[in-house]
Amino acid sequence: MTDTPDTLLDGTHAVLTPEYVEFRFTLAGIYSRFLAWLLDALIVVFGTGVFMTVLSLVMVAFPGFGSALGIVIYFLVDWGYGIALETAWSGQTVGKRALGLRVIQQSGVRIGFYHAALRNLARPVDRLPLLYLVGGVTALLSGSQQRLGDMLAGTIVVRERRLKAPSALGATGGEGLLTDPLFVSRVKRLSAEARELVLSAALRREELRMEARLRLFSALGTKLQELLAMEKPAHLSDEKWTLLVAAALLPSPSAQAGGRVRGAA
Incomplete structure (x- = not known):
């Protein structure tokens, strides 16, 4: 099998089946993953804003409590968004689907709730100190471009291609x-x-x-x-x-x- 230009650019992940047949997956690059995250982040911020608007009366009456509640709600929406969509859409969120990316297990099969939960719950660490610096550096140093959450869950992010039946x-x-x-x-x-x-x-x-x-x-x-x-x-x-x-x-x-x-x- 010959490598295509995008394969050479983004790197590959090879999976060897029990029959000793190798399948290759094109790893998603840092730039495309960042764009997918940016789109998802905008959706999460918008969703949180809508939810907080409903609770605006509580925030007016109890400003300190309202601010703390807003932070909690943001993280719940952020975690829930990634976990729910990646579980329901077999490793995709809105951002990943728009960019043609998908999260799969290192073995090459689709992820489930367990993997989606692990990789998303680790996001606060990957985001440190800002804009996924820890996660980005970890992915650059990793042979399979995995952030800490991916290492914990045993997942990778790959590019999708459409194969004609x-x-x-x-x-x-x-x-x-x-x-x-x-x-x-x-x-x-x-x-x-x-x-x-x-x-x-x-x-x-x-x-x-x-x-x-x-x-x-x-x-x-x-x-x-x-x-x-x-x-x-x-x-x-x-x-x-x-x-x-x-x-x-x-x-x-x-x-x-x-x-x-x-x-x-």
């Missing part, structure tokens, strides 16, 4: 299974990690060397038979079997043909 994704020779309710329902019950691995393998298979490609799909084919409790049709190769599962994960045939599937790079 291959036209051959559903043309595997086993399209009949896509109309089988039992097959589709079992595919839909796959874990988030299994779904991401299947879709990543399907979308990036052309980037892999042939030996790694055969090894990956051989392992995936066997694993999917176990997870789905179904035998692979004899006429399908391991790769085509995996592509059939990937096709069942996509929203609809029209989305498979013309849509775009998001992937972190």
